[in-house]
Amino acid sequence: MPLRDILIALSVPLLWGIGFTITKVGMEEFPPMLINGLRWILTGLILVWWFPIPRKYLKKIFLVSIISCTIQYSLTYSGLNIVDASSAILFIQSEVLFGVLVAFFYLREKPKLRNILGIIIAFFGLIILSGSPTLNGKFIGVMFLLGGSFTWALGQVLIKEVSENLNGIALTAWIGILAGPQLIIGSQIIEGDVYSKIISASYETWLIVLYLGILMNCLGYSAWYYVLGRYEVNKIMPIMLLLPVTGVLAAIILLGERPGTNIYIGGLIIIFGVSLILINKIKN
Numbered sequence: 001m002p003l004r005d006i007l008i009a010l011s012v013p014l015l016w017g018i019g020f021t022i023t024k025v026g027m028e029e030f031p032p033m034l035i036n037g038l039r040w041i042l043t044g045l046i047l048v049w050w051f052p053i054p055r056k057y058l059k060k061i062f063l064v065s066i067i068s069c070t071i072q073y074s075l076t077y078s079g080l081n082i083v084d085a086s087s088a089i090l091f092i093q094s095e096v097l098f099g100v101l102v103a104f105f106y107l108r109e110k111p112k113l114r115n116i117l118g119i120i121i122a123f124f125g126l127i128i129l130s131g132s133p134t135l136n137g138k139f140i141g142v143m144f145l146l147g148g149s150f151t152w153a154l155g156q157v158l159i160k161e162v163s164e165n166l167n168g169i170a171l172t173a174w175i176g177i178l179a180g181p182q183l184i185i186g187s188q189i190i191e192g193d194v195y196s197k198i199i200s201a202s203y204e205t206w207l208i209v210l211y212l213g214i215l216m217n218c219l220g221y222s223a224w225y226y227v228l229g230r231y232e233v234n235k236i237m238p239i240m241l242l243l244p245v246t247g248v249l250a251a252i253i254l255l256g257e258r259p260g261t262n263i264y265i266g267g268l269i270i271i272f273g274v275s276l277i278l279i280n281k282i283k284n
Helices: 003-026 032-050 058-080 085-092 094-106 113-130 139-165 168-190 194-200 203-228 233-255 261-283
Strands: none
Touching (some): 003 203, 003 233, 032 058, 032 194, 032 203, 058 085, 058 139, 058 168, 085 094, 085 113, 085 139, 094 113, 094 233, 113 233, 139 168, 139 203, 168 194, 168 203, 203 233
């Protein structure tokens, strides 16, 4: 993997980590499905004009938009309302394990020992970073989070074939066009009163939506689909383990949070584990 592609891949957890952090602020006015629906509609409206309808792949893109966007966001954010944040980090990052496993069975990818070791080390750091959470009476929330992680990972494996043949920006555009309306309709049904929430939102919340739609999606997802289309899932998915690290850094800088020592120790171990995989790729 060229250094350029390494940097493109690393930009994804950076852009997404900031996005997840400020989404917490945005959800004070926009509930989960609504803010995600608005972000994807914005992404689609910005990008779709530059790319023709991918008729050959449209059915699969639509399927992935349902699985890894609509269903995934519904499950993940339902779980976040039940399980505390430190626990949620651990369960959400199970998407890496799910991705590697699904790719093994569906795409017949066989991860190298170095990749497996790097994932294990990074997960050990993730456990330290998440602390000692309490899960008593939160079984349903855990199932929601694991379900969300699985559906996102499944969607990435299913879309890999498309990302190998379709420009990453075009793929992001059409997922936005298909997923955005689904999430808005879902928000109206489940969260209710979409119109009044939209017209009463502050400009600060709309600035967050702009970041999510333009930087997190247009740049972040385009970069993600670029590397996903060129490298095996088991080589790329572990980079997502850096999300808690970038999310914590963003919370320190943007929200003034003061994390404990376990956050720093766990973060360093995660970086070391992911580095085992990436440094090997640079040499190759």
